[in-house]
């Protein structure tokens with residue numbers, strides 16, 4: 001399903017308001033991206049990787065040397081992001097910022113750190129809110145992030161909260177990075193995960209908490225296929 005993310009008149013608005021949404025929230029490295037991509041592909045739904053929008057804002061701040069104390073400038077960077085998500089055949093998304101593929105830069109440590117900081121700024125979250133809502137289009141949307149079920153799509157049809165222990169998440173992230181040929185250290189990754197969890201959970205605006213009524217899945221000891229199956233059972237979908 002292509003992610004057109006357009007906003008062209010009243011039909012588009014109707015489609016936005018009524019299209020079903022499945023939200024998948026959870027901490028860093030819990031598998032949200034992987035699981036959301038599989039759900040979206042199998043259901044033929046659009047996909048919103050909201051973390052990418054915070055990472056893109058961070059990248060824009062870093063590239064343009066914006067002072068993070070200058071809230072207005074950081075919020076402007078978020079509002080004016082020139083970004084295109086290009087769905088690929090394998091379900092992955094190519095992310096273009098100002099026409100340039102920034103897939104690798106988005107995942108660098110420096111970007112993750114900055115993303116976590118800009119995400120705590122209420123003006124940045126406000127700037128990205130409407131952009132996120134526009135992803136809601138027929139036939140449906142799978143939205144991955146921290147506040148999809150609590151703030152962005154509170155009326156979502158199904159809400160999932162995915163989690164796993166910090167140690168398991170660090171191990172999985174380590175494996176993922178090594179497979180990509182990126183040098184990584186497990187204890188450094190674990191420290192970063194614990195620090196970001198703390199920042200995401202304790203910030204005053206849109207903190208990371210399970211939405212009311214969310215189906216909570218702890219994937220620490222279960223496979224990706226088992227997580228997908230549990231979610232399909234929850235939403236009542238059979239392949």
Ligand SMILES: Nc1ncnc2c1ncn2[C@@H]1O[C@H](COP(=O)(O)OP(=O)(O)OP(=O)(O)O)[C@@H](O)[C@H]1O
Pocket residue numbers: 026027028029030031032033034035051172173176219222223224227
């Ligand atoms: N249940 C699972 N069993 C084994 N590996 C898993 C499982 N779920 C996810 N993974 C692996 O963990 C790694 C991190 O997953 P993913 O990138 O989807 O997490 P995320 O929550 O989207 O992270 P972030 O918030 O940082 O974007 C990936 O390599 C993924 O394949």
Ligand SMILES: Nc1ccn([C@H]2C[C@H](O)[C@@H](COP(=O)(O)O)O2)c(=O)n1
Pocket residue numbers: 028029050051052054055112115116117119120144145146147148196200
């Ligand atoms: N809805 C969201 C999505 C992401 N964030 C924050 C959390 C992380 O610090 C950063 C990058 O997210 P990731 O790509 O790791 O999922 O953005 C958020 O606050 N709200």
